[in-house]
Amino acid sequence: MKVRKNIKYISDSIKMMWQLDKTVFVTTFIISVIGAALPFIAIFLSAYVIDGLSQDKDIGTLILTSVSTVGGIFALKIINAYLGKIKDIHTEICVKKFDMKMSIRTLAMDYELLESPKVNDIRTRIRNDNNWGAGFYSMVWQLPELLSSFVSLVVSIIVLLPLFFNSNVFSDIASLVMLAAFFIVIVFNILFSAKKTKKLHGILNEVGSTYDYLGYFLWNKQDYKQGKDIRIFNGQNIIKTYLDDDYKQKSDWINEVTLNSSEQGFVSGLSSGLLQVIAYIFVAVRAVSGALTIGSVLKFASIIHRFSLDLSRVFSSFTEYAAAAERQQSTLEYMNIPDVLFKGTLPVEKRNDNEYEIEFKNVSFKYPGSKVYALKNLNMKLQIGQRMAIVGMNGSGKTSMIKLLCRLYDPTEGSITLNGIDIKKYDYEEYMSIFSVVFQDFKLFSFSLGQNVAASVEYDRKKVVASLKQSGFGDRLSTMAKGLDTALYNNFEEDGVEISGGEAQKIALARALYKDAPFIILDEPTAALDPIAEFEIYSKFNEIVGGKTAIYISHRLSSCRFCDDIAVFHEGHLIERGSHDKLIANKEGKYYELWNAQAQYYV
Numbered sequence: 001m002k003v004r005k006n007i008k009y010i011s012d013s014i015k016m017m018w019q020l021d022k023t024v025f026v027t028t029f030i031i032s033v034i035g036a037a038l039p040f041i042a043i044f045l046s047a048y049v050i051d052g053l054s055q056d057k058d059i060g061t062l063i064l065t066s067v068s069t070v071g072g073i074f075a076l077k078i079i080n081a082y083l084g085k086i087k088d089i090h091t092e093i094c095v096k097k098f099d100m101k102m103s104i105r106t107l108a109m110d111y112e113l114l115e116s117p118k119v120n121d122i123r124t125r126i127r128n129d130n131n132w133g134a135g136f137y138s139m140v141w142q143l144p145e146l147l148s149s150f151v152s153l154v155v156s157i158i159v160l161l162p163l164f165f166n167s168n169v170f171s172d173i174a175s176l177v178m179l180a181a182f183f184i185v186i187v188f189n190i191l192f193s194a195k196k197t198k199k200l201h202g203i204l205n206e207v208g209s210t211y212d213y214l215g216y217f218l219w220n221k222q223d224y225k226q227g228k229d230i231r232i233f234n235g236q237n238i239i240k241t242y243l244d245d246d247y248k249q250k251s252d253w254i255n256e257v258t259l260n261s262s263e264q265g266f267v268s269g270l271s272s273g274l275l276q277v278i279a280y281i282f283v284a285v286r287a288v289s290g291a292l293t294i295g296s297v298l299k300f301a302s303i304i305h306r307f308s309l310d311l312s313r314v315f316s317s318f319t320e321y322a323a324a325a326e327r328q329q330s331t332l333e334y335m336n337i338p339d340v341l342f343k344g345t346l347p348v349e350k351r352n353d354n355e356y357e358i359e360f361k362n363v364s365f366k367y368p369g370s371k372v373y374a375l376k377n378l379n380m381k382l383q384i385g386q387r388m389a390i391v392g393m394n395g396s397g398k399t400s401m402i403k404l405l406c407r408l409y410d411p412t413e414g415s416i417t418l419n420g421i422d423i424k425k426y427d428y429e430e431y432m433s434i435f436s437v438v439f440q441d442f443k444l445f446s447f448s449l450g451q452n453v454a455a456s457v458e459y460d461r462k463k464v465v466a467s468l469k470q471s472g473f474g475d476r477l478s479t480m481a482k483g484l485d486t487a488l489y490n491n492f493e494e495d496g497v498e499i500s501g502g503e504a505q506k507i508a509l510a511r512a513l514y515k516d517a518p519f520i521i522l523d524e525p526t527a528a529l530d531p532i533a534e535f536e537i538y539s540k541f542n543e544i545v546g547g548k549t550a551i552y553i554s555h556r557l558s559s560c561r562f563c564d565d566i567a568v569f570h571e572g573h574l575i576e577r578g579s580h581d582k583l584i585a586n587k588e589g590k591y592y593e594l595w596n597a598q599a600q601y602y603v
Contacts (some may be wrong), residue, residue: 006139009259009325010146012332013139020101021094024140027087032147034080039306040155045069047299091140100138101335110339111408116368122334129327132595136331138324146321149313156307160300198546341410344425347432348418356418356434356549358382358405363414365404374400378414382519382549387542389560390553392569393594398553399440401569402523406435436512440524444504446491449477450484464514470544471509472537509541521551526559535559557595566591 018025045066052062106114108520113119363378375397382388390398403409404416407423416423422430444452451457453464464484468477480486480497488507490496499507505525512520526537538552538559552560560566561580568576568583568591576589 005326009329013136013328014143016136016328016332017140017143019092020097024090024094025143027083027090027288028144029085031080031145034076034083034342035144035148036152036155038076038153040159040303041069041073043299043302043306046302053385087144091137095137096138098109102331105335109337110341111403112340112368112410113337118368119334119337122330122337125330126334127416129330129586136328139321139328142317142321142324145313146317149310149317152306153310153314154308156303158301160307163353200468208540211370222337225563341407341428342424343428344423344431346421346426348426348430355384357384357420358423358519358574360401360404361415361417363404363411363416365400365409365412367400367409373412373572375404378574380567380574380577382551383565384549386549386565387563388549388551389563389566390551390569391560391566391591391594392555392559394555395571396555396569397572398555398569400524400572401441402437402551402553405521407431434517435519435521436515436517437521438505438508438512438525441523442504442508444488444499444507446487446493446496447490448482448484449480449486449488449507452488452507453484453514455511455515460513464510467510467513468507470513471506472540473503473506473510476503476506507535509537513544517548519549519551521553523553524555535562538562557591557598568594587588 013542014025029482049062049066051057061279339463360378363371363375365375366373378397378401390401392398400409404411407428410424418426418431418434450459450461450464453467454460461484465477468474476499477483482495487496488492488499490498508525509522512522522538522541535558538554539562542550542552542562552563554560557566564579566576566578566580566583568589570590576583576586576591583589584595588590
């Protein structure tokens with residue numbers, strides 16, 4: 001059963017390799033076949049020459065055949081070297097295509113899946129499975145050894161069949177005993193190899209289930225900002241403790257792998273030696289009886305030697321490749337995760353007047369894997385051109401409501417409509433196009449400033465500059481030598497510019513303005529600022545958005561008091577709604593309680 005699974009794992013990995021780059025597989029196969037054939041050509045030529053000399057064949061014919069054969073071997077080696085260069089190039093291409101395919105799957109995957117416990121578990125398994133030299137690159141790199149040893153073994157068996165299977169062999173008791181011993185050794189080697197393969201898989205899975213601290217600190221690029229905390233709080237000690245423990249654990253693991261491999265290598269070598277001894281005795285007996293020529297003795301003795309070596313190589317390479325292939329199953333599972341969001345087809349009506357109305361109808365929602373509702377029975381309508389503030393304590397459901405609005409998730413119960421039509425029925429990309437959102441954990445990328453604002457390689461430079469000036473970044477832009485072509489951060493460009501948190505917020509706001517969508521949402525992007533600074537940014541942005549529908553989210557009520565409509569969330573429910581004056585007048589309400597609780601810190 002385990003062998004069958006291993007064969008399936010190998011088949012799945014090779015199939016993926018074939019889909020990504022057929023050239024790397026074809027060249028690898030041809031190189032393996034030629035590499036396996038070359039030793040046999042030399043063996044057959046030697047046997048032919050010896051038999052020809054012993055039988056007084058024409059010297060000219062022997063020389064011509066030898067020269068032609070040697071020339072053919074030389075030509076095959078040149079072809080193999082040429083194909084090897086092609087294979088090396090396409091190996092890198094294949095691996096890059098694989099990495100790209102993984103990235104594209106992540107980018108295209110429904111956001112709901114990216115945050116789900118199930119998918120996070122698969123990603124953790126992928127990281128563990130790719131530790132210690134595993135991964136798709138190792139699959140491509142190990143394939144030639146597997147194919148070459150297998151092809152060579154098959155050729156050896158085919159050539160040896162006439163030696164073992166003829167009428168004279170089965171009439172000789174000694175020959176039958178040697179044949180039986182021959183196959184007993186082979187079966188024992190197969191069973192022992194399967195046992196050690198299973199143990200190797202267990203060792204690899206055991207080490208993969210623990211966090212690789214040593215690899216993390218050695219190979220992962222650390223955020224230099226961590227240096228301040230490490231030095232102030234003497235974090236070197238805790239890091240060194242984890243590294244020491246990790247090193248000891250990995251050392252024990254390496255000893256286990258080494259011992260397991262040594263045991264398998266010993267048995268494989270012993271079996272190979274026994275096979276050679278049995279086979280050589282068998283050939284000698286056949287030669288003494290006159291059944292073989294001198295050239296045939298040389299041929300079969302050499303091929304038996306190759307058979308024993310190839311048998312050992314096949315077991316070894318199959319074991320390693322099967323282990324690597326099994327550890328690719330988590331990656332294949334990740335790539336084949338089906339999306340969960342319903343994909344509609346209706347186009348979103350293009351309106352110059354931004355007459356879009358959205359309504360939540362009895363919407364309830366809980367995150368995947370959670371039993372607690374983040375939102376419960378939400379009913380609310382977003383009026384066209386409205387300035388709405390959504391306020392509440394942390395965890396009250398504000399951000400969850402925005403995620404549903406932008407279709408990052410679908411409601412667990414109820415529906416959301418755009419101009420009276422369920423948003424699930426709209427084409428997903430078109431529906432997303434009507435929103436500009438600045439999330440509280442917004443991200444900028446290590447690309448140029450202009451590309452960050454436009455979220456595109458090609459963009460309208462005048463429009464980008466206008467958006468940056470509107471968001472308050474104009475003065476900083478004027479100091480940048482490369483202007484919009486200035487790289488943010490230095491991940492890719494040595495002259496990349498480090499920007500402050502406030503500057504990053506202004507760029508994120510400019511990005512929302514550049515998109516020019518009918519709905520603009522600010523989801524606490526200024527939470528790190530003090531309430532006065534946050535209020536100034538919100539007020540200025542409120543002037544910029546014009547007639548668009550704008551939603552401002554904050555857990556600080558003072559920042560959004562300029563809005564005519566304020567929705568108060570608490571523990572997943574919409575509990576109050578109205579203007580600031582209306583809500584503050586209700587001394588029994590949650591808004592009044594929160595307002596006064598916060599106001600005491602600014603009196």
